[in-house]
Amino acid sequence: xxxxxxxxxxxxxxxxxxxxxxxxxxxxxxxxxxxxxxxxxxxxxxxxxxxxxxxxxxxxxxxxxxxxxxxxxxxxxxxxxxxxxxxxxxxxxxxxxxxxxxxxxxxxxxxxxxxxxxxxxxxxxxxxxxxxxxxxxxxxxxxxxxxxxxxxxxxxxxxxxxxxxxxxxxxxxxxxxxxxxxxxxxxxxxxxxxxxxxxxxxxxxxxxxxxxxxxxxxxxxxxxxxxxxxxxxxxxxxxxxxxxxxxxxxxxxxxxxxxxxxxxxxxxxxxxxxxxxxxxxxxxxxxxxxxxxxxxxxxxxxx
Amino acid sequence: xxxxxxxxxxxxxxxxxxxxxxxxxxxxxxxxxxxxxxxxxxxxxxxxxxxxxxxxxxxxxxxxxxxxxxxxxxxxxxxxxxxxxxxxxxxxxxxxxxxxxxxxxxxxxxxxxxxxxxxxxxxxxxxxxxxxxxxxxxxxxxxxxxxxxxxxxxxxxxxxxxxxxxxxxxxxxxxxxxxxxxxxxxxxxxxxxxxxxxxxxxxxxxxxxxxxxxxxxxxxxxxxxxxxxxxxxxxxxxxxxxxxxxxxxx
Numbered sequence: 001x002x003x004x005x006x007x008x009x010x011x012x013x014x015x016x017x018x019x020x021x022x023x024x025x026x027x028x029x030x031x032x033x034x035x036x037x038x039x040x041x042x043x044x045x046x047x048x049x050x051x052x053x054x055x056x057x058x059x060x061x062x063x064x065x066x067x068x069x070x071x072x073x074x075x076x077x078x079x080x081x082x083x084x085x086x087x088x089x090x091x092x093x094x095x096x097x098x099x100x101x102x103x104x105x106x107x108x109x110x111x112x113x114x115x116x117x118x119x120x121x122x123x124x125x126x127x128x129x130x131x132x133x134x135x136x137x138x139x140x141x142x143x144x145x146x147x148x149x150x151x152x153x154x155x156x157x158x159x160x161x162x163x164x165x166x167x168x169x170x171x172x173x174x175x176x177x178x179x180x181x182x183x184x185x186x187x188x189x190x191x192x193x194x195x196x197x198x199x200x201x202x203x204x205x206x207x208x209x210x211x212x213x214x215x216x217x218x219x220x221x222x223x224x225x226x227x228x229x230x231x232x233x234x235x236x237x238x239x240x241x242x243x244x245x246x247x248x249x250x251x252x253x254x255x256x257x258x259x260x261x262x263x264x265x266x267x268x269x270x271x272x273x274x275x276x277x278x279x280x281x282x283x284x285x286x287x288x289x290x291x292x293x294x295x296x297x298x299x300x301x302x303x
Numbered sequence: 304x305x306x307x308x309x310x311x312x313x314x315x316x317x318x319x320x321x322x323x324x325x326x327x328x329x330x331x332x333x334x335x336x337x338x339x340x341x342x343x344x345x346x347x348x349x350x351x352x353x354x355x356x357x358x359x360x361x362x363x364x365x366x367x368x369x370x371x372x373x374x375x376x377x378x379x380x381x382x383x384x385x386x387x388x389x390x391x392x393x394x395x396x397x398x399x400x401x402x403x404x405x406x407x408x409x410x411x412x413x414x415x416x417x418x419x420x421x422x423x424x425x426x427x428x429x430x431x432x433x434x435x436x437x438x439x440x441x442x443x444x445x446x447x448x449x450x451x452x453x454x455x456x457x458x459x460x461x462x463x464x465x466x467x468x469x470x471x472x473x474x475x476x477x478x479x480x481x482x483x484x485x486x487x488x489x490x491x492x493x494x495x496x497x498x499x500x501x502x503x504x505x506x507x508x509x510x511x512x513x514x515x516x517x518x519x520x521x522x523x524x525x526x527x528x529x530x531x532x533x534x535x536x537x538x539x540x541x542x543x544x545x546x547x548x549x550x551x552x553x
Contacts, residue, residue: 182402182410189399192361195381196391197457198414 003150005268011157011226013264014164017257018219019237020244021171022212028188028251029208030102032111036093037216037241038234039122044086044217045224045233046130049137051085052078068155070138071225079221083214090213091206093118119235127231134228137221160222167215168257175253180207188251240267240283247290249300259298262286310370311337311496312358312389312465317367319357326365327353329520335465335513337372340488340497342507342528344537345517351500352394354517355467358498359391360384372464386414390463394470394500397454400443404434404453407442411457427456448479452486465496472503484510508532 019041026034055074056063062074097114106114144152153161175181186194187204195201216234223233244263248255263283270282290297313334320327327350335341345351356362358369360381368377371389379387399407408427412420428435431452442453451471458466471487472480480503488510491497501507508514511528516537524537531537 179409179413182406183413185402185406186399186410189401190396192381193393193396193399196359196361196385196393197411198382198385198461199410200380200382 002272004152005272006265007147007151007153007157009265009268010161010261011153011264012267013261014161014257015219015222015226015260016237016240016244016264017260018164018167018215018222019234019241020248020256020260021168021253022216023241023245024248024250024252024256025184025208025212027245029184029205030098030111032108032115033242035112035115035238036118036122037115037212038236038238039119039126040086040090040213040216041220041223041234041237042126042229042231043089043122043220043234044082044213045220045229046126046231047085048075048078048082048217048221049135049224049229050078051081052137054078065138065140068142069159070140070142070154070156075137075221075225079218082221083217086213086217086220087210089122090209093122094205094209123231123235130231132231134230136228137225156225160226163218163222164257167218168253171211171215171253174211180204184208185251239280239287240264243283243287243290246295247286247297249297252297252299255297255299309337309372310334311339311372312498313370314354314358315368315370317354317357317369318365319353319362319367320365321362323363323365327362327520328357330367331517331520331522333515333522335496335498337464337496338491338494339512340491340499340510341513341515342504342511343498343500343515343517344504344507349517350520351517352469353520355391355469355498355500356393359389359467361391361393385461385463388461388464390458390461390466392451392454392458392466392468392471394473398442398445398450398457400441402442403439404442404445405438407453407457408434408460411460414461423460423462427460430459431456446479447475448482451475451479451483455483455486455490459490459495463495465498466490467498467500469500470502471499472501472506480506504537505532 019037022040023034023037026037052074055077056072062077063072065072097118098111101111101114142154142156144154146152175184183194183199183204184207186197186199187201191201220234223237240263244259245256247262248257248259263286266286267279267282270278314331317328317331318326331354343351343354353362357364360379364377368375370376371387374387376384376387376389399410402410408424409420412423415423428438433449434453434456442450445453455468455471468487471483475483484506487497487499499507499511508528508531513525514528514531515522516524
C-alpha cells in the first residue's frame with residue numbers, strides 16, 4: 001500500500017471537515033439538513049477566483065507567487081472578500097427563502113426541499129455566469145516536497161492543512177469560550193429557553209449562516225487550489241460532507257473535523273484498494289453504517 | 304399615609320393560546336403588586352401554565368395586554384422581556400443540561416453590561432453555595448433540586464423586578480420542595496415580585512401573600528393566601544378536604 005494515501009486522505013479530509021462544520025452547525029441550530037451548503041463551497045471558490053482576478057488586473061505585483069506557494073497576494077486578499085461575499089449570499093438566501101419558511105413554522109421536509117431548490121438555482125446561476133468549464137487559481141506546477149515515511153506534499157497542500165487546523169481550533173474556542181458561542185450552544189439545545197434567557201435566536205441564526213458560509217468558502221478555495229474549480233464541485237462534496245457531519249455527531253465542531261479526516265482517509269484508501277470509481281460509495285457506506293450503528297455519531301448526544 | 308402600592312405586573316383581558324381559534328386563556332384580568340408573592344392555582348387544564356407562558360412571550364397573545372411596571376410588554380419579543388425585568392423559569396427543561404453550571408450563569412449574564420457580569424455571577428454563587436461548589440459540573444448531572452436552584456439563579460442574574468416560576472416543585476421530593484420554597488420566600492423578601500404556578504397548594508399557600516384561581520382559562524377567584532387556605536371550596540378543590548356535612552364513603 002502506498003503511504004501517500006495518508007497525505008491525500010488528510011488533504012481531502014480537511015476540505016470535507018471544513019464543509020461539514022457548516023452542515024453540522026446549521027443542522028444543530030436550524031434543525032434541517034441544508035443541501036444548499038455545497039453551493040456555498042462552489043460560490044466561495046468562484047467569488048475568490050473573480051476577486052483574485054480583479055485584484056490581479058489592478059496590480060500585476062499581486063499575482064507574483066508568495067515564497068514556495070503557487071499564488072500571489074491577490075488570493076489571500078480575495079479570500080477575505082470572498083468569505084464576506086459568501087456569508088452575504090447565505091444571509092440573502094436565508095432572508096429570501098429559509099427565513100419566511102421559518103416564520104410560517106414550516107415542517108422540516110419543506111425546509112429540506114427548499115434547500116434542494118436553492119441548491120439547484122445557485123448551481124445553475126453559477127454555471128450561467130462562469131460556464132461549466134473547469135478553471136484554476138493558478139496553473140503553475142508545484143513540486144511535492146518529501147516529508148519522510150514515503151509521504152510527499154506540495155507547499156499549497158501543507159498550507160491548506162495548517163489553515164484547516166487553525167480554523168477548527170478557532171471555531172472550537174469561539175463556541176466554548178465566547179458569549180456568541182455560548183448563545184449558539186444554547187439555541188442548539190433549547191431555542192425556547194434560550195429566548196427566555198435573553199438570547200436573540202435571529203442573531204444566532206445569522207451568525208451560523210455567516211460562519212458556515214465563510215468556512216464553506218475557505219473549503220472551496222482549498223479545493224480550487226488543490227484540484228480545480230467547477231460549478232459541481234460543492235454538489236459532488238455533499239455526500240462526504242453529510243457523512244462527516246453525521247459521523248462526527250451533529251453539533252460537534254471537533255467531531256466534524258475529525259470525521260472529515262476519517263472520511264477523507266477512507267476515501268483515499270478505497271480509491272487505492274478498489275478503484276477511484278468507488279470513492280463516493282465509501283462516504284455512502286460510512287453514512288449508512290453510522291446511521292445504523294451509532295446515529296449520534298462520535299461526539300453527538302444520544303436522544 | 305401611603306397610597307396603593309404600584310402594580311408590578313398586570314394583564315388586561317388577556318386572551319392567549321397556541322391556535323387563534325382555540326384560546327386557552329380567556330380574558331384574564333390579573334394584577335400583582337410590587338414585592339408580592341402570588342400563587343396561581345387551578346385544576347389541571349385550567350390554563351395556568353399557558354397564562355404565565357403568554358406573559359413570558361412563549362405562547363401567542365391574541366388580544367388583551369400585559370403591562371410590566373406601567374410599560375406595555377405585550378408585543379415585546381421573548382428575549383427582550385428579560386431586559387425589561389421579567390424573568391421566567393419554565394416547568395421542565397429550564398436549564399441548559401449540556402453546559403456547565405458556570406456557562407449557564409454566564410449565558411444568562413450576557414444581557415448585562417460587561418462590567419457587571421462577573422459580579423452578578425459571584426453574587427449568585429454566594430446565594431446558592433451548592434452551585435458554587437462545582438461550577439464546571441455539567442448542569443445535566445445535577446439533582447432535581449439543584450437544577451431548580453440553577454434555573455432560579457439563571458433567572459435572578461439580571462436582578463428582575465418580576466420572577467415567574469411554572470411549577471418549580473414538579474418532580475421534587477417533599478424535603479427538597481420545602482428547601483426550594485424557603486429559597487423562593489427568601490428571594491421574595493429581598494423585594495422581588497414572584498408569580499408562582501403550583502400544584503403543591505399547601506406548601507405554596509404557606510409562603511404566598513395572595514392566590515389567584517384559574518378555572519377554564521378564566522380568573523374565578525382571588526384573595527389572601529391565608530384566607531384561601533381556610534376556604535372550604537378551595538380546600539375541597541385543591542387541598543383534598545371534604546365539604547362539611549359530607550360523610551366519608553366507606
